[in-house]
Amino acid sequence: MVEKAAYVTADDLCQRLRAASLRPTRQRLVLAELLFARGHRHITAEALHGEATRAGIGVSLATVYNTLHQFTAAGILRQVAVDATRTYFDTNVDAHQHFYVEDTGMLIDIPGDSIAVSGLPHPPRGTRIDRVDVVVRISKA
Amino acid sequence: MVEKAAYVTADDLCQRLRAASLRPTRQRLVLAELLFARGHRHITAEALHGEATRAGIGVSLATVYNTLHQFTAAGILRQVAVDATRTYFDTNVDAHQHFYVEDTGMLIDIPGDSIAVSGLPHPPRGTRIDRVDVVVRISKA
DNA sequence: ATCTTCTTTAGAATTGTTCTAAACTGTTGA
DNA sequence: TCAACAGTTTAGAACAATTCTAAAGAAGAT
Numbered sequence: 447m448v449e450k451a452a453y454v455t456a457d458d459l460c461q462r463l464r465a466a467s468l469r470p471t472r473q474r475l476v477l478a479e480l481l482f483a484r485g486h487r488h489i490t491a492e493a494l495h496g497e498a499t500r501a502g503i504g505v506s507l508a509t510v511y512n513t514l515h516q517f518t519a520a521g522i523l524r525q526v527a528v529d530a531t532r533t534y535f536d537t538n539v540d541a542h543q544h545f546y547v548e549d550t551g552m553l554i555d556i557p558g559d560s561i562a563v564s565g566l567p568h569p570p571r572g573t574r575i576d577r578v579d580v581v582v583r584i585s586k587a
Numbered sequence: 588m589v590e591k592a593a594y595v596t597a598d599d600l601c602q603r604l605r606a607a608s609l610r611p612t613r614q615r616l617v618l619a620e621l622l623f624a625r626g627h628r629h630i631t632a633e634a635l636h637g638e639a640t641r642a643g644i645g646v647s648l649a650t651v652y653n654t655l656h657q658f659t660a661a662g663i664l665r666q667v668a669v670d671a672t673r674t675y676f677d678t679n680v681d682a683h684q685h686f687y688v689e690d691t692g693m694l695i696d697i698p699g700d701s702i703a704v705s706g707l708p709h710p711p712r713g714t715r716i717d718r719v720d721v722v723v724r725i726s727k728a
Numbered sequence: 729a730t731c732t733t734c735t736t737t738a739g740a741a742t743t744g745t746t747c748t749a750a751a752c753t754g755t756t757g758a
Numbered sequence: 759t760c761a762a763c764a765g766t767t768t769a770g771a772a773c774a775a776t777t778c779t780a781a782a783g784a785a786g787a788t
Contacts (some may be wrong), residue, residue, distance in 0.1 A: 469785060471735065492775075506737045511776065518608060525671075527722075530744090532711065532775080533671040545710060554711065561706045567697055571687060573725040580704060580721050581668075584714040610754055610765065633744075647768045652745065671775085673744075 454483050466520030473505045477513050481523070486538040488553040491559065494535075526553065528581050541581040556582065595624045607661030614646045618654050621720040622664070629667065629694040632638040635676075667694065669722050697723065 452504035456560055459478040460470040468474060481487065495510045514535050517523035526534040528546045534553060561580060569575050600619040601611040609615060616710050621638055622628065636651040647651060653718045658664035667675040682699035702721060710716050 471784075473736070484649050490775095504737095508738080508777080509736055512736080527665060527671050528669055529673040530666075530668055531669065545714075547711075547714065548717065556708055560708055561704065563702065563704050565702045566723060567701055569723070569725045570688075570695065572728055573686075573688065575726040576724040576726055578721065578723050580719065582710070583717040584710045585717055586753065587713055587715040600780055612753075612766065614767070631744090645768095649746080649769080653767080 454479075462522060466516070466522065468520065473509050474513055476501075476503050477506060477510065478517075480481055481517070481535075481537050486536070486555070488534045488536050488544075490532050510575055524580075528553065541560055543582070544582050545582045548585045556580070603663060607657070607663065609661065615651050615654055617642075617644050617646060617710075618651065619652065619658075622658070622676075622678050627677070627696070629675045629677050629685075631673050632676055668720075684723070686723045686725050687719055689726045690725055697721070 455474065456479070458524065459475055459482065462482075463470045463474055463478065476498060477494065480494060480501075481489070491507070491510050491514055494514070495505065495507045498505045498510070514523060518525055518535065521539060522537075524536045524539045526536050526544065528534065529551065532551065536553075538555065542559065543556040543561050545554040546552075546555065547555060563578055563580065566575075566578070593653065596629055597616065597620070599622065603623075604611045604615055604619065617639060618635065621635060621642075630653055631650050632648070635655070636646065636648045639646045639651070655664060659666055659676065662680060663678075665677045665680045667677050669675065669685065670692065673692065677694075679696065680698070684697040684699065684702050686695040686697060687693075688695065704719055704721065707716075707719070
């Protein structure tokens with residue numbers, strides 16, 4: 447496995463990990479590969495664990511959670527809150543928004559440059575805006 | 588308890604329940620009172636259960652959950668997803684958005700008429716937009 | 729090699745929420 | 759008024775997702 451990583455090489459991944467002062471361990475590399483090697487994705491911890499396991503790679507669920515959080519802290523992953531029951535991690539950390547298909551629980555990207563939010567009031571005194579999240583909830587017509 | 592319900596009388600609440608074909612039971616009236624008698628609020632199931640209990644009124648946690656969901660289905664309450672760890676219920680069901688204070692977990696309303704989202708792409712074929720949620724994440728400056 | 733520090737992991741623990749089945753209450757109609 | 763049914767409540771078990779624990783296992787520096 448791990449060949450055909452079109453845009454992201456194993457070296458790239460190592461670099462990214464080191465940049466975040468995370469040792470490039472077997473587990474982290476495997477997970478990074480699954481996450482970043484082939485375009486952007488929205489995935490849950492359980493699902494990623496499933497993929498790794500199915501790929502015949504032993505990674506514990508705890509490690510998947512650890513890794514996802516470390517990647518998030520490092521800014522190479524982002525958490526998306528749309529539904530109380532599951533937490534999605536998004537490999538696209540650029541400004542963009544989402545459609546959320548309520549029937550299936552699927553997320554679809556909305557490019558950041560197509561959407562604009564205007565008329566935001568000032569945030570309360572002593573706070574600053576970290577991010578503006580837009581979730582467009584859709585369902586079968 | 589239950590006096591001083593400035594804007595919402597017990598009768599009002601009964602009406603609202605009946606309108607949703609929910610029997611006006613003691614428990615539902617108590618919870619409705621806590622939720623609606625004094626302006627809008629954002630609250631979690633656990634917190635509401637705590638309030639009821641502290642007020643000396645016996646309501647089980649299961650009933651609180653049941654009631655919150657029934658009220659949501661009836662359209663007199665709305666669920667807000669901002670954080671994977673807790674589910675907030677909002678007594679304001681009109682179009683509006685939220686600031687989410689990440690440090691404290693508190694929600695602050697943004698009036699619906701101040702904010703506007705433009706540039707939304709068409710939703711995928713066969714789906715329709717249910718709602719557009721905007722969450723402005725803020726934290727201590 | 730050795731040591732130190734960082735990682736991983738199995739499994740237990742926690743948290744928030746839902747389910748279950750039995751007891752209870754509101755409503756309706758005789 | 760009261761029986762009878764359908765709708766409600768509840769304690770506690772069950773669940774799902776996530777976090778914690780502490781012990782064993784790798785990485786990196788010397």
